Amino acid sequence: MQTREIARHLAEAARHFPFLGPVTEEGLIALVCAELGDAGRLDGFEPYAPSPSSGQPQTFARAVAPATILHIISGNTAHAGLQSLVRGLLLGSHNWCKIPGEGLPEIARFQSFLPPALAERIEIARELPGAWLTDAEAVVVFGSDETIDYFHARVRSDQRFVAHGHRVSFGVVFDDPGYASVADAARDASLFNQQGCLSPHLFYVPRAIAREYAARLADAMATFEKIDPRGSVSLEEQLAIAAVRDEFAFRAATNPDAAVWQSESSTAWTVILDPDPAFTPSCLNRTVFVKPLPSDQDLAEALEQVRPHLSTVGIFPATVANAARVSPLGVSRICPIGQMQLPPLSWHQDGQPVLTPLVKWIDFEPGPVEKKK
């Protein structure tokens, strides 16, 4: 099956998964073009550098996908796992998906929307069959440092290895006198119950509007909860939320710059106004901090501890000037608040290309063209 046909089927299946964002045939082809230089690169030899104008003979190259890719998918979100699978299918590989023990039904559901010729390129298991790890030409791992180290130690040097460690994300509101970004911020902090690496742990907001912003964010979180309830979480997760609420209730009682807004008689959502700008990891499940936005230099210091682990910053307004201000912070993606959880297929996950590390190249240098007599 040619790349374009695969792309069409993938786009068709992805329509059933709105959380993947817009996935179109053209978008997928654009990803291939962006990373591999030509839409047909996976289907045959295409012209490669240098160009004929340099006076050197034209060379050709094709990209060859791994015959098999093993995806080790963590339980955080279906999003990252599905994106990885889509890439593997787009390349034309056979895909082994090791899903978490508690299951990840989205993978099988996605498979059900594909034509048989593509669906049969997916196998799913909750327990990792030993042969998958030894036979896969490429291994893509999502998970903690521990998980990544585990698999890294078990792949051979001839197997391609791509690791996506846990990341943390946050938002920055530079200026929002009309509180136009509040509903989008609530959406970013609520989607997937904040489990993903792209979920904001906190929002930096100008000091002058931080309290009002937090109060409005709380209202927006409550509204989102009505439309899309968080659902139940484990006792340990409830405890983590209760503990951070208690801590900040005490701090709010003794410090007028701190405050807590929370759902009544449940842990469904929590907004905490914390005067300390240092990055605070949230206990997640719709628990989000609002912190005063410091100067650019102080912001870099506030993020220093998590700098190597930063992924996305959602900004408002999403202008080029504001993007330039946050780009030195160590993030790998800058997007508008409201889009944090929905990276395009073409995004450089963790600051890296996503197709290139998986493929191998075959170069072809043609001989002199035979002239017809």
Add this chain to the structure above:
Amino acid sequence: MKLFAPMPYSTLEFRLLEAITRPEHESGGWDDARFNDLALEIFRYQREANAPYSQYCNFSKTPRDLEHWREIPAVPTSAFRHAALRTFPETGIVATFQTSGTTGEGFGRHDFRSLRLYETSILAAWEALKIPPLPQVILIRRPGDAPHSSLSHMMGTLGALAPQTWCLDAEGGLDLATFRRASADAIERREPMLLLGTALAFLHLFEQLADTVIPLPPGSLCMETGGYKGTGRSLTKAALYALFHEKLAVEPKSIFNEYSMTELSSQWYTRGLGQPHYGPPWTRALVIDPETGMEVKEGEQGVVRLFDLANLGSVLALQTQDLAIRRGEGFELLGRDPAALPRGCSRAADEMLRSRERKIS
């Protein structure tokens, strides 16, 4: 509205000391009415004299006059990191115990104006456990080496009951030679001993003993306390108790677990495996549903909230972060299974912060 001035510290301390030390058969029992009266009296005093606690009560809109001790606002343990939670001025501090403090959190401080209640509470509760006054062999740092450790102070206080042998050096390292000598003496004299230590210290002991077995004399008892937080170690209680049996020939039924915290003045105990912890009569424990903040039903899981009247100079009600099953007046602690930690990137964030701190330090 009642407008009595709360009793001063010394009056309350006197009343508590009297109540705690009076033999059980004379005490008229610490029934709930009696506990309630004293608890509410102490609450009124603490709300008046402890400024941050007063702010917390006002913030949580707690009425001035409460009907029942269950309504007394409990401060989270983290509050001791953020404020000086005491009912007396800084100049009145005679002792301060510090929490060990996990990464990046800083230390919590528990200041004391007097250690009389603290020490009396320890000894009276110990007496109620009916542990015979056996010679004590201790795998905990000496009070002089760890002046801010409430556990070391507690061990020092127990020295009033029996002779003590300390088996940790000033840095907290295990002094195996001293332990071997002390246990050999006890075995030779065929006299049971009481071995006290943290779970982590026992783990180190068992590791260093390697294949050596030192069967302690029959009748010997052990008391272990504390978990493995922040040590990167984990072991279930059953596995730890199996090691006690294997290495020291001490059965689970001869092992006590002590549960308390730096922020409190009393201790809760259990014996053997699968049994609830109970506190002395001047304490109460509730198991709270973290989702709703309400008490759970018998047999259900929640988070432990402790009430300790001996905690007179700070706050008597403390919200812990320990999960347990409600069992009558007691609670059965749920072992912290590392795999049961919240999933998601918060755990990862904790891990990355910790690993980064390790690299920095």
